[in-house]
Amino acid sequence: MSEAREKAALAKQAAQIMNRMTTEQKNQALLAMAEALIEQQESIIAANALDIERGRSNGTSESLLDRLKLTPARIQGIAEGLRQVEALPDPTGLTLESFQRPNGLRVEKIAVPLGVIGMIYEARPNVTVDAAGLCLKTGNAVVLRGGSAALESNRRIVEVLRGTLAGSSLPADALQLIEDPSRASVDEMLKLNGLLDVVIPRGGASLIRTVVENATVPVIETGAGICHTFVDESAGYDMAADIAFNAKVQRPSVCNSMETLLMHETFAGKHLRALADRFLAAGVELRGCERTRAIVPEAAAATEADYATEYSDYILNIRVVDHLDEALEHIARYGTMHSECIVTEDDGNAAAFMQRVDAAAVYRNASTRFTDGFEFGFGAEIGISTQKLHARGPMGLPALTTTKFRVFGNGQIRG
Incomplete structure (x- = not known):
């Protein structure tokens, strides 16, 4: 036997x-x-x-x-x-x-x-x-x-x-x-x-x-964790930067860490350079869309395969988007229904994001790193389910x- x-x-x-x-x-x-x-x-x-x-x-x-x-x-x-x-x-x-x-x-x-x-x-x-x-x-x-x-x-x-x-x-x-x-x-x-x-x-x-x-x-x-943070145009820099940085850098090897940062073009025009410098100083390798690379030339070109990859490492995709709908479309295409976040001061955008995103955990103004049984008050967890039958989430x-x-x-x- x-x-x-x-x-x-x-x-x-x-x-x-x-x-x-x-x-x-x-x-x-x-x-x-x-x-x-x-x-x-x-x-x-x-x-x-x-x-x-x-x-x-x-x-x-x-x-x-x-x-x-x-x-x-x-x-x-x-x-x-x-x-x-x-x-x-x-x-x-x-x-x-x-x-x-x-x-x-x-x-x-x-x-x-x-x-x-x-x-x-x-x-x-x-x-x-x-x-x-x-x-x-x-x-x-x-x-x-x-x-x-x-x-x-x-x-x-x-x-x-x-x-x-x-x-x-x-x-x-x-x-x-x-x-x-x-x-x-x-x-x-x-x-x-x-x-x-x-x-x-x-x-x-x-x-x-x-x-x-x-x-x-x-x-x-x-499920695997290809998690996103979308920074809306109304977001304040300090909170957005802290949330995004924590979601990627605090412990990149785990499934609830951020793999792609989506950023409204208005916010990106004002703050992308500063936020990218913070990631680079922490040893994060950046990969970005064309608009990202125009502001951050150090970033490598992000490919379709990059957006579909759970790095579990000090690697981050950055994509600049025109509006909330474009961010939602990206998440629907590449996300794994694990954890998604919006950083915003706009109640309407927050409500739309939290209703339309199909994921086990959806956040407003908090790091995706909190998708964890211990943090939710469950004690230890057996895993984070991304399916819809029997159990979902931590x-x-x-x-x-x-x-x-x-x-x-x-x-x-x-x-």
Whole structure:
């Protein structure tokens, strides 16, 4: 039996136990997991250093290495994410709806765990902990398959967490890590119908496309992030510059960072040069339309492929537009329905933008970097869904449940 099938089968058995765990039992395990991460951080960072060293020798970009790197501060943040999840209400078992039929049947709709969740993700070891915490809190078992770039980090983290579960009421087998780094392990996971109830991919466009196109197990799609900021002609420079700069530079490697800055021609004529200088000073490579390059000759020519690329790096497209409709057309063509922002003092333009943009999160006068479960108050997130069925946007605890109808009668039969 392959590793993927064997571990999915173990998780399936554990899910039957997880379904019976109380909120108190789950919370105690989560808090113990958070403490264990802090206590074992030296060994986790040592394992992470092996991944960093291997990545650097393989020519991995600094931006991607940043996504991979663990520090004491980041481990503290990851542990805090588990504590945030522990403090959140448990959605499982809640009665979502209750009604009585004319024949006397009483019907209740309740939230229940999905069952066994398969997570396929890339080089961010924090996802290992986030996924484990969210799935366990909602009474699910989880089978993790991280990227090979973070294999040592993920292996050590899961050892720590499973060791903690072994001393708790929760079954340790509810948390599984597939260590086979080959593409074959992913291909097999996608077809483990009957063992996995759902697969959630989290990573770049190529990974997500592979999962969506090849899975026979149901998929919750977390989309790539080609995010835009549109600066309207009414925007003040200071706020617009701060928002755009934060959206690109604060952490360019993540999916909610800005890839294209759209700018009304009036604003661009006054402020593009100054804003471009700020980006250039921060080491951002600029690519622009003809009107952008007339003002900022240092910018390379932006191509159709550039506008359709999620860089996850210090690269930014800039396009000058004539009006709001042109910005909306650009977003509709190149956006990935993730996060979009307008910076404006015009209430009418803001309302039009927020109504017409089709995205999981739409902002007025705030950085797209806030599309995040923690920032939305959900605690850690399993991913940011850009699809429209089951869940959309940052996926917290409720997104990891489904529903069950409980029907109570006193002898009714259907005629």
